[in-house]
Each structure stands twice: as C-alpha cells, then as structure tokens.
Amino acid sequence: MxxxxxxxxxxxxxxxxxxxxxxxxxxxxxxxxxxxxxxxxxxxxxxxxxxxxxxxxxxxxxxxxxxxxxxxxxxxxQPVSGHALQYRQMVKQLNWGTDLKADLWKKIIQKKILNQAEVMKRNDIEKNRVFKLKELATNVETEDKSNMEGQAARIYFNSFFDENYTRSNPNYIENAALDYGYAIVHSAIARTVVAKGLISGLGIFHKGERNPHNLASDIIEPFRPIIDYFVVKQPPEGYLSKDYRIQLINLLHAKVVINSKLQTLIRSIEICIDSFLEYFETGKSEKIQLPSLDKIVLYES
The missing domain is CATH 3.100.10.20 (CRISPR-associated endonuclease Cas1, N-terminal domain)
Structure with missing residues (x-):
C-alpha cells in the first residue's frame, strides 16, 4: 500500500x-x-x-x-472494481447477519465514546465529565437504542466550547476544521472499503439513501476523536490556511493503538476493516479491532 x-x-x-x-x-x-x-x-x-x-x-x-x-x-x-474477488465479497456482505451488525455497532459507539473521553482527559477536562463519558460507554446497548452517542456528544463538545456551540454552527471556525478533517478520513476509509471489494453504500448502521458511502460513515466513528484531538490542541486562527489544511491531511499519518500496536491512521483503517471481515466470517467478537487514543502520536513533518 x-x-x-x-x-x-x-x-x-x-x-x-x-x-x-x-x-x-x-x-x-x-x-x-x-x-x-x-x-x-x-x-x-x-x-x-x-x-x-x-x-x-x-x-x-x-x-x-x-x-x-x-x-x-x-x-x-475511485475504481469501478477494486478487488479480485469482488463478487464474492459483495455476496458475503449482503449476508451479514442483523444481530452481528447490531453488536458491532454497539462496540463501534463504545470505542468512539471512550476515545472522546481520552481526548477530554488529555486536555485536562474535569474528571467528573470524563468519568461521565466512560459511564455512558458502559451503558451503550445493542444498536445504541438509548442514544448514548448523542448524550456523550453534548458533554464532549461543550467541554471544549461555550454553551452555545453546536456542530452545525458556521460561526465556529473549529467546525470548518473538523468538517475538513472528517472528510479526509471518511474519503480514505471509503477508498479502502472499495479496495476490499465491499459495497460502500451498504452500511452496518447508516442507511442514508443519498449517501454512497454509508459503510465508511459507520467505520469513521471511532476515528473522529483523532481529528477532534488535533483541532482542540491546535485550533485554527480565524480561517483554514493552506498550512493548516495540510496538517489536517497529514493526520492520516498520525499513529494510534490498534491490535495492541501503534499504527498509522492509514494502516489502522485497513486493520479495522479486515477485522470486521473476520468478525462477520467467524461470528467471534474478539476479532474486532478498533483504534484507541491511549498513545496517540500526531504526525510531524
């Protein structure tokens, strides 16, 4: 690669x-x-x-x-076909079990919230707020029916910004930075999904009718806090300069822990997707590998 x-x-x-x-x-x-x-x-x-x-x-x-x-x-x-055994991969994906997908989504959201808690901890946010996020992670149900993801997001973002902050507010330059970083990572995931011969529009949880990359929208969730960590640590100054955009792009070279090893974000995406394929093949949840921010290392050019 x-x-x-x-x-x-x-x-x-x-x-x-x-x-x-x-x-x-x-x-x-x-x-x-x-x-x-x-x-x-x-x-x-x-x-x-x-x-x-x-x-x-x-x-x-x-x-x-x-x-x-x-x-x-x-x-x-992206290529029309990205895998030598694409048809076989697509048939397998179409047969992914509902229960297996529901359990996987639970684990994805749990890891996303735990990674958000790690970002808060690394930014010296009050311990009670960090503890609350970890508590929410333990209470995530199958398919996240109680929307612990949304509850965690409110605590998480309000820990860094004022009470009027919302992710959709264009007056916060941080939102532009987050959107740019998320888009880069989302695209990298979509590329890898296609390279593995999977149907990118067929998600685990996301079902957006106009979203050609629902599967990438699922996989990105535990990776989002990597972008958050950088933007909170190094917020843009008034606008997204060329140098700042390049730093966001280079987060694909940042290192996180996955499968007990430090790996680049690019490599982590591939390990994560490969683990999902093993999980759906075997039904064994221990096959699932998700990124952890316990030892995040940002890229330095």
Missing part, C-alpha cells in the same frame, strides 16, 4: 510519465512513483489532469479527492 499523500495547489498540470505522477508548474516538474502514493488531494480548480493519469490512478487504487472553492472534498475518484 502507498503511503504518500500529495497535496496539489497552484500547479498547471498532472500527468503520467511511465509509472510516475508528473506535477508540472511552468518549467518546473516533479515526479512521484505511483506505488508510493496513497492519496492525492487536489485544491487547484484550474489544474489540468490527463485521462491517462486518472486511469492509472484508478488501477492503482489511489484515492483522488477534488476539492471545491471552500477546499472541502467535493468529489472522490
């Missing part, structure tokens, strides 16, 4: 040269081997891309994100 994340801004053209991405700006050229690339984030609305390059990027399962005028990912370029 590739590991480089290429950020494109203020360039003339992207094209293919042999097995390399060629980036051209006036008389300057840079080449990057395709085998080294995990994702390309394109923020330049005037940049030209050749069809030949796009085909090779698709063949190599390289995530391509095209951003809009607000720098948020607007379009994901």
């Amino acid at each position: 590739g590991w480089r994340i290429i950020h494109i801004s203020n360039v003339d053209q992207l094209s293919l040269q042999l097995d390399n991405l060629k980036v051209k700006k006036a008389d300057d050229e840079v080449r990057v081997p395709l085998r080294d690339i995990f994702a390309i984030v394109i923020e330049d609305l005037t940049c030209k891309l050749t069809s030949r390059l796009m085909i090779e990027l698709s063949k190599n399962n390289i995530l391509v994100l095209l951003c809009n005028q607000k720098y948020l990912p607007e379009c994901i370029v």
